[in-house]
Amino acid sequence: MIVELGHFALVLALATAIYLTVVPIYGAQVGSARLMNVAAPAAGVLFLLTLLSFLSLVNAYVVSDFSVLNVWANSHTDKPLLYKITGVWGNHEGSMLLWVLILTLYGLAVALFSGNLPASLRARVLGVLGAVCVGFLLYIVTVSNPFERIPLDRAPVQGRGLNPILQDPALAAHPPLLYAGYVGFSVTFAFAIAALMEGKVDAAWARWVRPWTLAAWMFLTAGIAMGSWWAYYELGWGGWWFWDPVENASFMPWLAGVALLHSAIVVEKRNSLKVWTVLLAIVSFSLSLIGTFLVRSGVLSSVHAFAVDPERGVFILSLLVFFIGGSLFLYAIRANTLRTGGTFAPISREGALVVNNLLMSAATAAVFIGTLFPLVYEAVTGGGKITVGAPYFNLTFGILIMPLLLLIPVGPMLSWKRADLLPALQRLWVAAVAALIVAFFVVLWVDHRAFKAALGIGVGVWIVVGAIAEMLQRAMLFKAPLKVVLKRLATMPGQMLGMTLAHLGVGLVVMGAIISSTWKQELITSARPGETLKLAGFEITFLDESKVRGPDYVAEQARFQVKKDGRVLGIVTSEKRTFAGRAGMPTTEVGLMYFPTGDLYVAIGDKDSKGRVVRIYFNPFVYFLWLGAAFMVVGGITSLLDRRFRVGVPDRQKIPASAQPAQ
Amino acid sequence: MTRKQQRLILILSAMAFLSLAVGLILYALRDTIVFFYTPTEMAEKNVQPGTRLRLGGLVEKGSFRQGENGIIHFAVTDTNKSVKVTYKGVLPDLFREGQGVVAEGVLQPDGTFKADTVLAKHDEKYMPREVADSLKKQGLWKHAKDYGEYGADGAKAGKELTQ
Numbered sequence: 134m135i136v137e138l139g140h141f142a143l144v145l146a147l148a149t150a151i152y153l154t155v156v157p158i159y160g161a162q163v164g165s166a167r168l169m170n171v172a173a174p175a176a177g178v179l180f181l182l183t184l185l186s187f188l189s190l191v192n193a194y195v196v197s198d199f200s201v202l203n204v205w206a207n208s209h210t211d212k213p214l215l216y217k218i219t220g221v222w223g224n225h226e227g228s229m230l231l232w233v234l235i236l237t238l239y240g241l242a243v244a245l246f247s248g249n250l251p252a253s254l255r256a257r258v259l260g261v262l263g264a265v266c267v268g269f270l271l272y273i274v275t276v277s278n279p280f281e282r283i284p285l286d287r288a289p290v291q292g293r294g295l296n297p298i299l300q301d302p303a304l305a306a307h308p309p310l311l312y313a314g315y316v317g318f319s320v321t322f323a324f325a326i327a328a329l330m331e332g333k334v335d336a337a338w339a340r341w342v343r344p345w346t347l348a349a350w351m352f353l354t355a356g357i358a359m360g361s362w363w364a365y366y367e368l369g370w371g372g373w374w375f376w377d378p379v380e381n382a383s384f385m386p387w388l389a390g391v392a393l394l395h396s397a398i399v400v401e402k403r404n405s406l407k408v409w410t411v412l413l414a415i416v417s418f419s420l421s422l423i424g425t426f427l428v429r430s431g432v433l434s435s436v437h438a439f440a441v442d443p444e445r446g447v448f449i450l451s452l453l454v455f456f457i458g459g460s461l462f463l464y465a466i467r468a469n470t471l472r473t474g475g476t477f478a479p480i481s482r483e484g485a486l487v488v489n490n491l492l493m494s495a496a497t498a499a500v501f502i503g504t505l506f507p508l509v510y511e512a513v514t515g516g517g518k519i520t521v522g523a524p525y526f527n528l529t530f531g532i533l534i535m536p537l538l539l540l541i542p543v544g545p546m547l548s549w550k551r552a553d554l555l556p557a558l559q560r561l562w563v564a565a566v567a568a569l570i571v572a573f574f575v576v577l578w579v580d581h582r583a584f585k586a587a588l589g590i591g592v593g594v595w596i597v598v599g600a601i602a603e604m605l606q607r608a609m610l611f612k613a614p615l616k617v618v619l620k621r622l623a624t625m626p627g628q629m630l631g632m633t634l635a636h637l638g639v640g641l642v643v644m645g646a647i648i649s650s651t652w653k654q655e656l657i658t659s660a661r662p663g664e665t666l667k668l669a670g671f672e673i674t675f676l677d678e679s680k681v682r683g684p685d686y687v688a689e690q691a692r693f694q695v696k697k698d699g700r701v702l703g704i705v706t707s708e709k710r711t712f713a714g715r716a717g718m719p720t721t722e723v724g725l726m727y728f729p730t731g732d733l734y735v736a737i738g739d740k741d742s743k744g745r746v747v748r749i750y751f752n753p754f755v756y757f758l759w760l761g762a763a764f765m766v767v768g769g770i771t772s773l774l775d776r777r778f779r780v781g782v783p784d785r786q787k788i789p790a791s792a793q794p795a796q
Numbered sequence: 797m798t799r800k801q802q803r804l805i806l807i808l809s810a811m812a813f814l815s816l817a818v819g820l821i822l823y824a825l826r827d828t829i830v831f832f833y834t835p836t837e838m839a840e841k842n843v844q845p846g847t848r849l850r851l852g853g854l855v856e857k858g859s860f861r862q863g864e865n866g867i868i869h870f871a872v873t874d875t876n877k878s879v880k881v882t883y884k885g886v887l888p889d890l891f892r893e894g895q896g897v898v899a900e901g902v903l904q905p906d907g908t909f910k911a912d913t914v915l916a917k918h919d920e921k922y923m924p925r926e927v928a929d930s931l932k933k934q935g936l937w938k939h940a941k942d943y944g945e946y947g948a949d950g951a952k953a954g955k956e957l958t959q
């Protein structure tokens with residue numbers, strides 16, 4: 134009954150979404166305040182209906198109602214409650230419902246916080262969001278119904294269990310975060326489309342768009358980092374990024390989002406680059422849609438694909454064509470109505486941001502082409518199959534991103550409109566010296582052959598020290614008394630602090646990526662209990678093997694004692710788990726021990742004639758990657774808290790801050 | 797500089813940069829793409845030794861053997877032809893005889909295939925798409941997605957649990 138209720142609520146949500154699309158946009162067209170005003174309440178109703186539908190599916194999972202096909206295929210009575218709930222989005226149908234739930238939540242948030250927007254812009258933004266909802270709800274209701282029942286006489290008593298590799302805390306949070314990122318770009322997209330309808334883009338528009346872009350980008354950053362971390366410790370391959378099509382699918386909107394964040398600054402501060410920014414907003418959302426398409430349609434051969442299902446593929450492809458094609462068409466006929474703003478010299482803050490956008494776009498395009506090339510090739514040659522692997526991406530992305538990394542500290546040193554390069558570079562001498570010292574140190578003392586890696590680490594140091602130097606110079610260090618400096622630091626605007634933190638994070642990621650991939654040590658061998666293996670100065674003794682039981686799995690567990698310089702540091706365990714209902718799919722549980730210099734990583738494999746296969750890695754400074762991502766996210770939050778983002782408060786004196794909606 | 801000139805500089809430098817980027821992408825694509833073949837296609841195309849490629853099919857039943865120095869031997873088959881593969885390293889969790897597999901590596905002069913990466917399917921529903929396609933072509937593909945089988949499978953799981 135509750136399941137049918139959920140299904141019914143979903144159909145009602147579809148009807149509401151159609152209403153939300155048609156009425157307010159028509160109202161804005163004819164200038165009817167009454168019709169425009171229905172947008173906000175309709176967005177609220179839409180969210181409540183979708184929430185009801187989603188909760189009824191969660192309920193079916195919690196009570197293990199196996200007469201629901203989706204629950205049967207992805208759950209099991211012995212599963213811990215957490216994984217019963219996360220199982221809801223550990224599959225295709227449920228995850229699409231989550232997608233729409235987040236979309237309607239964004240709609241509600243826009244409705245709540247947009248009270249001071251011009252009425253027609255608000256109606257159009259909500260209307261466009263409604264249209265996106267219509268597309269996805271239609272998809273769920275027609276070809277991807279999570280509430281489908283198994284005929285009662287055949288209803289099984291036990292479920293098949295969640296895909297075991299998805300049964301993990303990090304992966305419980307990964308899809309919601311990633312979706313919050315993908316879907317967040319729909320708000321930016323809605324603003325872009327509404328602006329094209331209005332024929333107006335101004336600083337106020339940019340001030341509105343930027344926090345939403347920032348929020349979406351932040352969630353995407355966290356989601357990607359979480360996914361990469363999960364791949365690192367769950368797949369047991371010791372790697373953290375594989376240039377897999379699905380990873381690329383989330384990486385492309387992220388790159389476009391970075392470009393959008395930076396170009397929106399130019400619109401806001403200098404009223405320039407408007408046409409380009411609108412295009413970027415459309416592109417970011419299109420890439421999010423393509424990301425969903427790539428993952429959900431199973432069109433690309435990928436380790437993540439849920440299922441190969443052409444019917445759904447065609448539907449998503451039509452959605453894609455409608456939204457991307459439609460918005461680009463609108464862009465083509467309406468973009469010339471947006472008047473261009475201020476000019477700037479090639480060497481200026483704007484110029485630097487343009488260069489950022491060019492490099493970001495080119496890098497996005499390189500990833501895009503590499504990801505989709507096998508598809509195109511297959512279509513053109515009539516079935517010829519090729520793979521574009523890591524070497525392609527490392528080469529193209531690496532070459533395109535390097536100049537951008539070098540420019541990161543320089544951009545913020547340039548002034549708006551017109552700037553001189555030399556003084557800006559002079560202010561960065563500390564960063565340059567630090568980078569050179571570290572690079573020389575690496576080549577001379579650590580590894581004579583690692584010339585390229587030393588350069589890369591130097592770039593990382595350049596970014597980190599450059600970001601800090603910029604912040605300290607902004608605080609007038611050595612130019613003003615210490616008290617003034619501290620005060621300036623404490624009252625630094627959130628936007629500036631956010632930028633410093635995010636750039637610092639990029640530097641950390643660069644260093645982590647280069648160090649961990651250059652000096653990774655690995656040992657793959659077979660061993661019996663009692664044997665001692667040596668890697669990276671560690672002595673790892675295989676203690677024993679035993680069978681252990683979890684709530685819904687049995688596992689073979691191996692324990693290893695870790696010693697360094699004769700001192701016992703502790704014990705790591707690795708498991709091979711077999712889950713109820715998924716006997717054909719064992720998973721590896723990696724044993725990890727963290728050190729300031731890196732991670733010791735132990736994974737066991739199958740048994741062979743010489744004992745058990747053991748994989749040991751030492752991944753130096755790999756945690757810099759996740760630390761860097763955390764810096765970016767914290768930077769995003771800091772920037773979001775900046776009071777200047779609160780629309781309509783250019784000046785604190787005029788309106789008390791408490792009268793403003795929280796951002 | 798006038799507004800027009802400034803914009804012209806911007807557009808021209810952007811174009812120059814983008815054409816460089818496109819050149820880089822094309823160059824990288826030419827040098828790094830890897831072709832995918834089934835054992836039958838490999839024989840038909842007369843692939844030269846030393847070529848890097850992806851070989852996909854099923855792990856032939858009874859072909860798996862653990863050799864000296866951790867080298868693993870198995871054969872990849874599409875039931876028509878099969879190719880012997882050697883691999884040193886750890887096989888993925890889901891590597892099984894009779895199941896789908898993709899091996900990337902280099903064809904040796906003696907006709908064997910030296911793999912440096914072995915990918916198996918990721919869960920029981922999923923199979924590398926290339927393998928699924930070639931199995932479909934040969935009529936060996938089994939469709940598991942209808943209620944009858946779901947019901948039967950579920951009932952079986954239930955029985956196992958009550959025993």
